[in-house]
């Protein structure tokens with residue numbers, strides 16, 4: 001493309017939250033026929049969030065129970081606790097005072113409020129405390145675990161009051177964006193360092209057949225090379241330090257704007273918003289830029 005066309009393309013990109021660092025990647029992007037997406041932070045939000053909170057019949061005063069749950073998790077430093085706090089704050093739940101609070105290593109937390117002892121934590125915490133989990137809740141917990149979600153329990157000394165599912169959610173726009181790319185004839189792959197079950201659950205949610213789990217950072221770059229050896233023009237999209245090798249190896253490298261500085265340093269393009277629909281937009285911009293000189 002002519003220097004003028006490139007300048008216009010880069011400017012159009014900036015207007016649309018696509019920052020392009022070098023002309024070459026703008027000229028090449030429309031020829032991309034394989035795209036590798038990192039999972040955490042690229043396809044997903046990148047941080048754990050509550051997806052479900054189900055109260056059991058044992059929780060007679062739900063409003064009070066919510067306040068105790070919030071008070072306890074506010075005292076905890078665990079990332080799962082953060083997810084619960086964020087969720088309850090969105091619902092404008094208030095806190096009640098706790099008379100004691102302590103954590104139980106590897107299992108969860110315990111507190112006393114108004115003379116009653118409460119627990120929050122995993123299944124082991126429940127079984128060791130002699131808290132019965134009703135059949136209905138067991139079934140629910142198993143279902144959520146199969147969906148690769150983390151399950152935690154909120155209980156008093158005898159019964160489960162609530163069960164909570166926590167997951168790193170898929171961004172609302174990811175599925176649609178991936179479909180768009182596939183319709184453009186591009187092979188889309190997901191790579192993740194995460195375990196197989198989580199990867200499979202996410203892949204299913206977004207309708208992706210090609211994915212690899214338990215991938216080391218250097219393996220991500222090797223996978224780029226492998227596709228290049230098959231003659232593919234490869235775009236890598238990632239947000240983390242662990243994506244930087246693969247970004248450097250790819251023909252077109254795209255960082256997500258909310259990601260690590262290293263990813264943005266290495267990548268030739270940065271998407272300021274975290275919406276994957278920006279990827280087909282960037283490829284189309286490239287196509288239009290190149291066409292203006294033909």
Ligand code: ADP
Nearest residue numbers: 076078080081105106107108109120121122152
């Ligand atoms: P890890 O850092 O590997 O999660 P921890 O000892 O901090 O190990 O916690 C082990 C488990 O105990 C967690 O995976 C979770 O199931 C449960 N847990 C710990 N703290 C909390 C909390 N504040 N709220 C809910 N569950 C918790």
Ligand code: MG
Nearest residue numbers: 077078079106
């Ligand atoms: Mg810990």
